[in-house]
Amino acid sequence: MNPIISHSLFTDFDIDLFRAGKHFRLYEKFGAHQIEVDGVKGVYFAVWAPSGRSVCVIGDFNNWTKDVHELNVRWDSSGIWEGFIPGAEKGGRYKYRIQSFNGIITEKADPFALFCEHPPETASVIWDLDYKWKDKSWMDTRKDKNGLDRPYSVYEVHLGSWRLNAEGKFLTYLELADQLVAYVQETGFTHVELLPVMEYPYDPSWGYQLVGYFAPTSRFGKPQDFMFLVDKLHQAGIGVILDWVPSHFPDDAHGLGYFDGSHLYEHPDRRKGYHPDWKSLVFNYGRNEVRSFLISNAIFWLQNYHIDGLRVDAVASMLHLDYSRKEGEWEPNIYGGRENLDTISFLKDFNEAVYTTFEGVQTIAEESTSFPMVSRPTYNGGLGFGMKWMMGWMHDTLQYFKREAVYRKYHQNDLTFSMTYAFSENFMLPLSHDEVVHGKSSILGRMPGDEWQAFANLRLLYSYMFTHPGGKLLFMGSEFGQYAEWKFDGSLDWHLLEYSFHKGVKKAITDLNALYKNNPALYEKQFSPEGFEWISHDDHQNAVISFIRKGENPKQDLVVVCNFTPVVRMPYRVGLPGKGKLTEIFNSDSKEYGGSGISNIKPVKIEKKEWNGRDFSAEVELPPLGVVVFKVN
The missing domain is CATH 2.60.40.1180 (Golgi alpha-mannosidase II)
Structure with a gap:
């Protein structure tokens, strides 16, 4: 077996930026990179493990044998281990075997892996990002199509359950590039938003428990296949938003948790480092290296996959120290308040990095509280997001529509109240996946009355939504009146489109999208x-x-x-x-x-x-x- 060779892609400046929380392209340094050293082809590996006593790369190229390819720790106390393995090739599987100073041994997937094994297998895969993009027309004019003064009608999609093939299996990225693109074009949505596509181990998490932050899930194909899907959407004039989850991560043995035998990525204080609702770990937003990791991840998807927007999940849980915690289970900040000051600083840095690096992109906060100025510029004291989900509108509106018509005259304030605060933020109106699960019923299932009235109410709801100020978001299946709640392990009930009422709802949504796009009065001042x-x-x-x-x-x-x-x-x-x-x-x-x-x-x-x-x-x-x-x- 070829011995490891000392080599580094890091400069002193890289290390300084990393330590300062200001290195936003760490993926160019960390991970597995196919390079040549002195004319020899192989792979350079680099991983951050400051508590490691030894770090070995184990994989197909050394028969998963420990101690054969032990990385070298940098002299600068950065905690970075690195080295070049001659002969390692694209497609090879690997992990890091880390022995900590406290004696704990972990075998971890690469936090910067570009590709992962198909779950339930857990190894990282040596890969590259080579792809010839054909979306130049979209990218050159994106700023004119993706701005706040343009139509923003979003079709939210869970790739694993949008449609299954004849064998009952997932559609691949390549199949979705054909079928999903054609469907979004037909119905007229301006954007698709994809529930997390980053690699995740557990299907019932819907993708919200990530282990491979830099790898599109292998469930649907290779990284280049996902690029092809994005490319096809762009060529069809459709923007692409990804759900991004910097709020928490699972404690799976191969993931980021307790990475080098210490609390490396998660906050060491369980009151800040553990999420009781999702039973997952929370990033340490006050650690500069972690901030560099997360912001680099956001930049990575925008840069390498031409993504047009990031919808940031569970921002409220990040901002509030007492989120889902009882008295005594959280500690106030230095001013005695409940705000997480590290998170506020991190989110401002994240948004500034995104908006100064890319033209014509958007960040969107899922933030359910009255935290002020979420979608206001950082130079004005805001968090810097482009938009914020209008959760109050969603809750009040669905409450109103559930009522029998005879009682609605007593509750009109549920509808009109939204306009008292509609312009305090740049709001997007969401009827998302969260509203069609866990016994809440489908959107159609909330509508009162007989069949005719239920469908009339559904069309009424959507028409009111599309004429109300703000962006729009609709979860898949809602556009044709799915009866059943969403099932992550099934398919939408496409057979319903054989029936006139369902076909009529889809036609109404198509026409509402056209109405929105063809009438500047509905979008030019939608946030004013x-x-x-x-x-x-x-x-x-x-x-x-x-x-x-x-x-x-x-x-x-x-x-x-x-x-x-x-x-x-x-x-x-x-x-x-x-x-x-x-x-x-x-x-x-x-x-x-x-x-x-x-x-x-x-x-x-x-x-x-x-x-x-x-x-x-x-x-x-x-x-x-x-x-x-x-x-x-």
Whole structure:
């Protein structure tokens, strides 16, 4: 067997940045790199294990024999072990065998591995990132398609259960590049968001318990296959958002936990280093080397996989020291507060690194509390995210829609309350995977009434969502009215599209996506109070609300009227800002969606008659459980 050769990819400057928490491309140094040394081909390995007494690489190239390829520790007390193994090749499996100063021996997968064995196997695989991208057109113009003043309609997908093949197995990345891309194009979503694709050991975690932070899961194919999927989405004009999980990680024996026999990546204080809800470990955000690791990981996906956005999971759990903890189970910060100051600093560094490095990308926080300025720039004291999930809107809206129509007049505030804080953040409206599991029912399953009313309510909900300010997110299956809760180990019930009501919901979503994309009033000022104006929010008796959506050009303003009862309202008078005519451009009660077909076929003349505190008004026809959108001309 070839002996290990001393070699290093690190400079003194690299080490200084790593220690300072400011090295954001660690993947170029750590891990397994195929290189030549003095004309000899092989692989350079580097791993951080400061508590190690010895670190060996074991793998296919040495028959998994310990002590054959023992790495050299750097002289600078950085805790980095490194070395070059001649003859090691792409595709070879390997792990690090680490003997700690306290006598503990661990065998760990490479934290920087580019590829991993198919679970339940746990070894890392020597690989590369060679790929010829064909998405130059998308990347060159991404800043014009992925900004906050552009349509942001997101289709959230769990790759393992979107659709299975004829044998009941996962679709591969390559098969998804054909089927998923075509479907997203057909339905008109502007983005897909993928539940975590980074390698994870346990299917029921849905990908949220990561061990291979730099490796797309091998369940669906090779890294280049995943690149091909992203490439195809970009070529189809579809942005790609990845769920990113810097909030916690599992304690699997081959993972990051207790990596070198010490609390290396996790916080040593269990009050900060263990998550009671998910029974997983929490990163030590105050350790500079860990910050470098995490931010490098974010940069890695944006750089090497051309990802357009990162949705950061469980931000609330990171920000609050008392999250899911009882009194006495957490320790206040130095000022006596509940905020995790290390996390706040880390998230600001993360967002600054992302936005200064890449043009036209977005970071999105899943943050469920009233923590201020999550989506405000760091230079203004914010955390620096581009957007934040509007969890309050989701909760209040679903609560409202669960109610029988006869009671809705008593709860209209559940709908209108969102507008009191809608512009305090750049909000995305999420109807996500979390809302269709654990006994909550599917979105359709929450809708009251008989079958016709349930589907009318569903179309009403989606139409209200798409005309409300903010980005939109819908979990797979919801777009055609899946009856059953989501099952991570099955497939969506695609056979439902044989039935007219389900087909009608899908058609409505397709048209809502077109409405959103084709009308600047719905997106140009979607995060600004200038983009929204109430007409009436206090018609509780009829359970009707009406409002104006505005863009840069007042001539393109839209009037939206929502009827939350099954009572047809003909006529219904609406106050308006000026003269002209109302032309109906969308109606959720259309017959092609499964509705009753009550509509304003001809343009409605606006009269000089005071109503809703305005000098002008018009009488329109409101369909049952319907939303009507008008252009003013």
